[in-house]
Amino acid sequence: MTKPLIGMTGRRWPASALANNVxxxxxxxxxxxxxxxxxxxxxxxxxxxxxLTRDADVEGVLARLDGLILSGGADVEPDxxxxxxxxxLGAIEPDRDEWELALFREARRLEMPxxxxxxGAQLANVFYGGTLNQHVELDDGAGHPQWDTDGHERTHEVxxxxxxxxxxxxxxxxxxxxxxxxxxxxxxxxLVASATAPDGVVEALELPGHDVLAVQWHPELLDxxxxxxxxxxxxxxxxxxxxx
Numbered sequence: 001m002t003k004p005l006i007g008m009t010g011r012r013w014p015a016s017a018l019a020n021n022v023x024x025x026x027x028x029x030x031x032x033x034x035x036x037x038x039x040x041x042x043x044x045x046x047x048x049x050x051x052l053t054r055d056a057d058v059e060g061v062l063a064r065l066d067g068l069i070l071s072g073g074a075d076v077e078p079d080x081x082x083x084x085x086x087x088x089l090g091a092i093e094p095d096r097d098e099w100e101l102a103l104f105r106e107a108r109r110l111e112m113p114x115x116x117x118x119x120g121a122q123l124a125n126v127f128y129g130g131t132l133n134q135h136v137e138l139d140d141g142a143g144h145p146q147w148d149t150d151g152h153e154r155t156h157e158v159x160x161x162x163x164x165x166x167x168x169x170x171x172x173x174x175x176x177x178x179x180x181x182x183x184x185x186x187x188x189x190x191l192v193a194s195a196t197a198p199d200g201v202v203e204a205l206e207l208p209g210h211d212v213l214a215v216q217w218h219p220e221l222l223d224x225x226x227x228x229x230x231x232x233x234x235x236x237x238x239x240x241x242x243x244x
Contacts, residue, residue: 004066006047008065009033009100009120011073011093012054027055037220038071045229047236050067054099062106063153066243067236068115070100072119072218075182081131088135090181101127113211114226121205128188128207135181144212152221155179158203164194165206165213169227176203176217184216211235 010033032053039049052061060066074093078085094135099121104127107114116124122132123177149155154175160167174195184202187193194216195204205214219226 001237002240003046004233004240005050005064006067006232006236007052007061007065008034008041008042008069009052009071009096009133010040011096012177016134018213029156034222035071035220038069041220041224041226041229042233044224045226045233047229047233050073052103058099058102058106061074061160062110062112065112066240067115067208068107068124069232070104070114070116071181072118072120074133075118076119076122076126078132078134081126081129083131086134088181089200092184097123104234108210108212111210111239113232113239114213115232116143116205116212116214117220118216118218121216122180122182122184123187123212124212125184125191125205128191130188131185133183133185136183149177154222158195158217159199160204161192161194164192164204164232166194166204166215169231176219177221179218180216211239 010032012030012032014027015022015029015031034051039051042049047067050065074096075090077092077094077097080097099228100123104114104124130212155178156176157173158176160170160172160174187202191207192203193202193204194206197203203216206212213228213231214229219228
């Protein structure tokens with residue numbers, strides 16, 4: 001059986017961020033950054049991972065893919081959901097916003113399965129007209145930005161909504177890591193919450209009737225193969241079969 005090709009987004013940074021690992025003559029160059037746990041998780045779940053570059057034509061590259069991952073990273077630019085920047089807003093990457101929104105838009109047009117992770121979940125919410133809380137502190141609610149804890153550790157529980165897609169792949173309560181300082185505020189049109197933290201913060205979103213699953217935690221850092229990646233590979237395999 002042919003394995004599905006699953007593309008995943010990443011960051012683009014100046015080479016100067018690598019400091020002494022590159023010569024100063026190369027500081028003005030750019031490099032694409034993909035954390036290796038994403039492709040490792042896709043491979044462990046049975047898919048073929050493809051690290052995407054924003055230099056590729058969006059329609060052209062998605063025509064070759066069977067699934068899409070919107071990965072974690074910088075904050076979404078607040079202008080995109082009609083808010084002014086908070087003083088605690090983190091780094092933003094407007095070019096990445098533009099690229100990933102275009103990828104998501106085309107993936108939705110194609111009805112391609114999408115797994116959106118952390119920033120990806122926030123971007124998906126914004127795409128559908130939702131908003132974000134720009135900053136929460138460690139002592140707010142369940143304590144979401146656990147920056148000093150190893151991301152492979154589960155730092156709080158989330159409650160999975162019965163009857164959701166998420167409930168078909170997880171038990172009613174699961175432990176997750178927490179590497180986000182922003183949270184979902186107003187949910188986007190047609191999106192529903194499929195998991196919440198004990199303090200009520202929405203930790204997962206779905207688009208009923210469509211293969212779109214968004215989680216606020218980082219499943220790629222948890223035990224492999226992770227159920228969300230297995231879900232993506234299974235749905236992407238079905239998508240591949242329909243294409244053929």
